[in-house]
Amino acid sequence: MSVRHGFYAGWHGAEYEASPDGDLVRLYLARPADGFRRVSPDRYVQVVPLSDVDHLQYVTTHCTWHGEPFVVLGEHDGWLRVEYSGGDAPVAERLGQDLGLELFDRGVYQGWASRHEVEDVREDIV
Structure with missing residues (x-):
């Protein structure tokens, strides 16, 4: 996919x-x-x-990584560019520290996840 x-x-x-x-x-x-x-x-x-x-239509790809919801922004060489989408600031900050996510914008954390580590990759079509 x-x-x-x-x-x-x-x-x-x-x-x-x-x-x-x-x-x-x-x-x-x-x-x-x-x-x-x-x-x-x-x-x-x-x-x-x-x-x-x-x-x-507008298509968004979502996944679960370390039990938390993420939006998949892109893919490169088996890695997914992901952004935390749970909307919980303390969880986002913890994930930022635990997973090495980058603070992209206020309360927005992004990082690279190995495609093998993510689960439930799916599209949402509007």
Whole structure:
């Protein structure tokens, strides 16, 4: 399972990373394709009307690590970038100390967890 976090849109039978913008949706690919314009190395975009997409949804990946809830923000070489999502400040501070999480913002702790240490990886689609 790949980690997805953000907007995704269905268009012409495929699913794309997406970014809604009013009545338009920007669709993204990591490789060249017909109709997509290169905006950076490994990033291509096509803007389509919102009315042309099959679906537009927000996907968040969640997991449990050391018995606590986390949001998975990304993945790299078998490691997951996670953020504590339990909403309990004392627990977040304890996890920060115990697991070596970084204080990312006030009350927001993030870190890297081995994919083998996390449980119950699942998507929430809105």
